[in-house]
Amino acid sequence: xxxxxxxxxxxxxxxxxxxxxxxxxxxxxxxxxxxxxxxxxxxxxxxxxxxxxxxxxxxxxxxxxxxxxxxxxxxxxxxxxxxxxxxxxxxxxxxxxxxxxxxxxxxxxxxxxxxxxxxxxxxxxxxxxxxxxxxxxxxxxxxxxxxxxxxxxxxxxxxxxxxxxxxxxxxxxxxxxxxxxxxxxxxxxxxxxxxxxxxxxxxxxxxxxxxxxx
Amino acid sequence: xxxxxxxxxxxxxxxxxxxxxxxxxxxxxxxxxxxxxxxxxxxxxxxxxxxxxxxxxxxxxxxxxxxxxxxxxxxxxxxxxxxxxxxxxxxxxxxxxxxxxxxxxxxxxxxxxxxxxxxxxxxxxxxxxxxxxxxxxxxxxxxxxxxxxxxxxxxxxxxxxxxxxxxxxxxxxxxxxxxxxxxxxxxxxxxxxxxxxxxxxxxxxxxxxxxxxxxxxxxxxxxxxxxxxxxxxxxxxxxxxxxxxxxxxxxxxxxx
Numbered sequence: 526x527x528x529x530x531x532x533x534x535x536x537x538x539x540x541x542x543x544x545x546x547x548x549x550x551x552x553x554x555x556x557x558x559x560x561x562x563x564x565x566x567x568x569x570x571x572x573x574x575x576x577x578x579x580x581x582x583x584x585x586x587x588x589x590x591x592x593x594x595x596x597x598x599x600x601x602x603x604x605x606x607x608x609x610x611x612x613x614x615x616x617x618x619x620x621x622x623x624x625x626x627x628x629x630x631x632x633x634x635x636x637x638x639x640x641x642x643x644x645x646x647x648x649x650x651x652x653x654x655x656x657x658x659x660x661x662x663x664x665x666x667x668x669x670x671x672x673x674x675x676x677x678x679x680x681x682x683x684x685x686x687x688x689x690x691x692x693x694x695x696x697x698x699x700x701x702x703x704x705x706x707x708x709x710x711x712x713x714x715x716x717x718x719x720x721x722x723x724x725x726x727x728x729x730x731x732x733x734x735x736x737x738x739x
Numbered sequence: 740x741x742x743x744x745x746x747x748x749x750x751x752x753x754x755x756x757x758x759x760x761x762x763x764x765x766x767x768x769x770x771x772x773x774x775x776x777x778x779x780x781x782x783x784x785x786x787x788x789x790x791x792x793x794x795x796x797x798x799x800x801x802x803x804x805x806x807x808x809x810x811x812x813x814x815x816x817x818x819x820x821x822x823x824x825x826x827x828x829x830x831x832x833x834x835x836x837x838x839x840x841x842x843x844x845x846x847x848x849x850x851x852x853x854x855x856x857x858x859x860x861x862x863x864x865x866x867x868x869x870x871x872x873x874x875x876x877x878x879x880x881x882x883x884x885x886x887x888x889x890x891x892x893x894x895x896x897x898x899x900x901x902x903x904x905x906x907x908x909x910x911x912x913x914x915x916x917x918x919x920x921x922x923x924x925x926x927x928x929x930x931x932x933x934x935x936x937x938x939x940x941x942x943x944x945x946x947x948x949x950x951x952x953x954x955x956x957x958x959x960x961x962x963x964x965x966x967x968x969x970x971x972x973x974x975x976x977x978x979x980x981x982x983x984x985x986x987x988x989x990x991x992x993x994x995x
């Protein structure tokens with residue numbers, strides 16, 4: 526039987542994501558775990574994230590999961606969500622500068638203060654919270670999701686990948702940022718698919734059926 | 740572009756949805772899971788549950804209700820009412836809530852907001868502010884924080900309090916005008932604008948919605964990032980979809 530492991534590194538609420546994955550995964554086994562053996566056995570892995578990036582990376586290192594995640598590239602499909610996307614870049618400005626897992630070349634930056642909407646001139650609040658559009662670049666995980674669909678975001682930092690071909694989704698919030706990145710069977714999103722109603726559930730359904738090919 | 744959010748609010752007492760009019764008269768309006776599913780289908784951007792259960796014996800009922808809703812409704816859920824300790828927050832987040840709203844506990848001990856934000860992240864922590872106008876018509880606008888359903892004054896200036904709560908780590912402000920709550924006269928727009936301009940985090944306007952133009956005004960004139968309403972949606976006066984269509988027609992960015 527096919528299985529999906531959701532990495533639990535002790536930082537937050539994984540109820541929502543596990544419920545949403547169960548909702549779309551039929552009779553697949555969904556496990557929420559920090560056990561490297563269980564993660565190693567799963568067919569697909571989800572790396573969720575809430576909280577601060579330094580705590581996240583430290584906990585992964587303590588549990589011996591950092592190397593495991595790095596080694597998943599090209600081996601089995603991996604989905605990073607929110608902080609789980611940011612932690613896949615090389616480093617983040619959060620917590621005074623934090624080295625991350627480095628699966629994607631590039632940095633995570635804080636939204637600058639005094640951000641305004643270019644069209645309306647309206648002051649933009651931080652965190653970027655709510656439903657925003659994602660301009661999709663061709664990738665199998667967008668299958669069945671209309672172009673420019675809205676997803677639910679909550680974040681104050683954003684990823685800036687160096688390789689433009691690794692950016693597969695772009696969102697505007699005063700500036701353009703990468704809301705989805707992908708390479709070698711890894712797909713990572715800044716938004717919360719588990720909180721993004723139909724579009725989010727479709728993305729999760731696509732992931733649990735994905736063979737990891739672009 | 741980021742959409743302005745429409746948030747139906749469900750008052751829950753011992754597991755049943757009710758709506759307090761000025762927090763005194765209460766009418767039963769249904770099962771929380773069914774109501775939440777209906778709002779999700781209509782296109783609600785989030786749902787807020789306010790636990791007004793008086794007895795602490797019934798707290799577990801709320802946790803169970805959140806679990807039930809979170810297993811079926813895949814949009815953000817906020818839970819407020821009775822959040823007094825870090826353990827209350829952990830229980831609600833583990834049950835599937837995305838955010839908790841802290842109200843009286845923040846007034847009683849502001850450091851609680853800082854501790855909660857450091858432990859769970861600012862994005863989970865909403866500070867709910869109940870404000871009432873204390874200035875006379877001839878004076879410059881001034882609002883103060885009230886507790887106990889608007890009966891007890893704290894002497895705290897609402898704008899200063901909102902700024903302080905954000906400094907302590909609130910990720911969002913849920914702002915209710917106690918003068919307007921239950922009146923259907925529309926939001927206190929001057930209050931909404933004053934708070935929205937004073938803080939960098941999103942502000943949810945609440946209290947007084949009676950028609951769909953009020954929602955538009957909350958965003959346009961009040962500068963709110965989200966608008967919250969209860970009775971106009973509960974009693975079917977308008978659907979969420981009608982509210983969104985009305986806002987879109989007025990040029991407000993919404994998720995359709």
